[in-house]
Amino acid sequence: MSEPPTTTKTPEQAPPPPPEHHQHPPYQAHHFDTMVQQVDAGKLGMWVFLATEILMFGGLFCAYAVWRANNFEAFDIGYAYLSWEYGAFNTLVLLASSFTMAWAVRAIQLNQQALCFTLMGLTLLGGVIFMGIKAIEYDTKFSAGMGPGIFYEAPERAVKYFAEHPEATEVAGVADSPEVADAGGTAETADAAPQDDASGEADGQAAASTNTNGTALPSGGEVAEQGIVERVERKTARHADLAEMPEGYYWKHPPEQLLQARPFFSIYFLMTGLHGIHVLIGMGLIGWIMLRVKQGEFNSEYNAPVDLVGLYWHLVDLVWIFLFPLLYLI
Amino acid sequence: MADHATTEHSTSGEEHHHGRYHPHVVPLPMLAGVFAALLALTVITVAVTLVDLGGLNLPVALLIAAVKASLVALYFMHLRWDSPFNAVALIAAFLFLALFLWFAIVDTDQYAPQMMPITEREGLVGPGG
Numbered sequence: 001m002s003e004p005p006t007t008t009k010t011p012e013q014a015p016p017p018p019p020e021h022h023q024h025p026p027y028q029a030h031h032f033d034t035m036v037q038q039v040d041a042g043k044l045g046m047w048v049f050l051a052t053e054i055l056m057f058g059g060l061f062c063a064y065a066v067w068r069a070n071n072f073e074a075f076d077i078g079y080a081y082l083s084w085e086y087g088a089f090n091t092l093v094l095l096a097s098s099f100t101m102a103w104a105v106r107a108i109q110l111n112q113q114a115l116c117f118t119l120m121g122l123t124l125l126g127g128v129i130f131m132g133i134k135a136i137e138y139d140t141k142f143s144a145g146m147g148p149g150i151f152y153e154a155p156e157r158a159v160k161y162f163a164e165h166p167e168a169t170e171v172a173g174v175a176d177s178p179e180v181a182d183a184g185g186t187a188e189t190a191d192a193a194p195q196d197d198a199s200g201e202a203d204g205q206a207a208a209s210t211n212t213n214g215t216a217l218p219s220g221g222e223v224a225e226q227g228i229v230e231r232v233e234r235k236t237a238r239h240a241d242l243a244e245m246p247e248g249y250y251w252k253h254p255p256e257q258l259l260q261a262r263p264f265f266s267i268y269f270l271m272t273g274l275h276g277i278h279v280l281i282g283m284g285l286i287g288w289i290m291l292r293v294k295q296g297e298f299n300s301e302y303n304a305p306v307d308l309v310g311l312y313w314h315l316v317d318l319v320w321i322f323l324f325p326l327l328y329l330i
Numbered sequence: 331m332a333d334h335a336t337t338e339h340s341t342s343g344e345e346h347h348h349g350r351y352h353p354h355v356v357p358l359p360m361l362a363g364v365f366a367a368l369l370a371l372t373v374i375t376v377a378v379t380l381v382d383l384g385g386l387n388l389p390v391a392l393l394i395a396a397v398k399a400s401l402v403a404l405y406f407m408h409l410r411w412d413s414p415f416n417a418v419a420l421i422a423a424f425l426f427l428a429l430f431l432w433f434a435i436v437d438t439d440q441y442a443p444q445m446m447p448i449t450e451r452e453g454l455v456g457p458g459g
Contacts, residue, residue, distance in 0.1 A: 325391040
């Protein structure tokens, strides 16, 4: 094996083999002919895994595309509540951490263990900062009642607000809205606050729930489209009014539009949540590799784990490169 | 694959002084240059959204993102010097993703009008809320 028959495999026969691994370096598995073959096999395996990761995120990107095409208004409303400054800062943090990760791989390939350790520490720090910003963003969303799915309470809380502040309905121009007139529908959540003027009919929710598949919509397509145009016009007017709302109204839209934005936040939390889980896993892997670097396990001859964890971290960066403009900017 | 690695070994020149097995070590100025380009593209993609291009905003943003992703894949992820099999895995994933998205979006146009008026359908308080 140390004398390969083909000329292509000669240059990588690495350091003098220790006695217990008489034919090859200790970090070369027995079932590989050469280190080149071992490294190439490992990298191909990692790339196949990354391909499945792309397809997994692809499902969510598909949900984004379909919902956005069907429900553009939801995205138009919802994205007003994302801070592009946070998103852009996190983009820079992830790009920088990708850079330090690529540099760390270079360092270990050049036998610079200490530099590699430092650079991976910086990469880990990037992950910490990213998740810190993400935590601030999530906290802001949840405290505004804009969580995913059942945690999306913004419309009910907005209705409750109007029930407690009748004067605000005038400012917001929602007094004519039948939904707000029925504001007592959320009386169960409004119990804590003194509230005499709004009626306590708690059946609004049940009465309003109809079909969910959309087939039995009373109006035809054209009528519905007309309704959209009207709503967009009304929204433009109200958006300006809401800036002068009394204290305590956190949102930039009236209740019925907050309800429309619900799918946006579900998609936002699913996409950024799955991405955040990947960041956390990547941080764990980087910490593990840092320990092994510290123990001197890797050098210029053997560094595949550093390389492969680097690939994973770059994929996390790659997904965010698409998430940032789609969620925060467009 | 080994053939490819050895070719790079002889052409890149950087790793002659240190060891035996290295397909390619990316030069630091190149990594820094790619990082600078990625930062610049991030600034551009934010700046472009301040300009209303109408329907073009989304394609432009996706195009910039694709360029950034290519830079990351080619240089940070080393794909430019890797075995082409790795690129095949990545490109195949994107092809299948494109196929998936394409069919889903084509179908979307067929039922869009009935999906839109969510407030009229469910009332103000939706299910589960």
